[in-house]
Amino acid sequence: MRWQGLAPVMRPDAQWLLLGSFPGLASxxxxxxxxxxxxxxxxxxxxxxxxxxxxxxxxxxxxxLQDLRIALWDVISETEREGSLDSAIRRPDVSDLARLLRELPALRVIGFNGGTAGRLGQRLLGDLAKVYRVLVLPSSSPAHTMPYDDKLRAWRALNTVSGPPIRQE
Known part of the structure; x- marks a missing residue:
């Protein structure tokens, strides 16, 4: 079955952008x-x-989330998939991350939620990845069985960026 993803959640003053791969069936x-x-x-x-x-x-x-200046989206906008696992994604259409980044002038950090999002997202960003602090975080999915405290330690790296955005025009 072909699935359409969710719309981005954002305000222009977002400092963090958290990107998943594609929503699971429950989502x-x-x-x-x-x-x-x-x-x-x-x-x-x-x-x-x-x-x-x-x-x-x-x-x-x-x-x-928006009050915390956090934007949310996925690197895949539409795909075929049976079930919820990233490994079952087929024929994905990617999200227009470059357009979204233009709408987020205060952005400092891009966090990818899981390895699939990180691999595909970094490819999509290309040279733009050099402009932001980019982190590939352990997946928040229940299928990723890392202990919660270990995931949280990795996710806390999102807090390590301070000061004005390093974005270059």
Whole structure:
């Protein structure tokens, strides 16, 4: 089956852009980023920023993310896939990351949620990757069985960027 991804969540003052690969079936059916109840994304981002995102309703989570100056999207905009695993992705259409980056003038950090997002996303960024702090983070997916504390340690690297954006025009 061919699936359409979710629209980006962003404001122009975002400093972080978090990119997944493509939503899983639970997320697509709910039309919510990281909609699987065992996905650790909301807990990880909340713990990194010191905000309880998990207890909020979905729309409030999105608003809180934007207030934290965090944008959210996926590197794949549309694909064929059976199930939710990245390994089952077939014939992906990639997202227009260059266009999105032009709409985020304050952006400093791009964090890829998992290896698939990181591999494809870095290819899409090309030379633009040199303009930002780029991190490939352990996947928040329940299929990635790394202990939570290890994932959180890696995700805390998002906080290490301070000062004005290093973007070059």
């Amino acid at each position: 697509l059916k709910a039309q919510q980023y990281y909609g699987h109840p065992r996905n650790q994304f909301w807990r990880l981002v909340g713990d990194v920023r010191g905000v309880d995102l998990v207890s909020l309703p979905y729309e409030a989570r999105l608003a809180a």
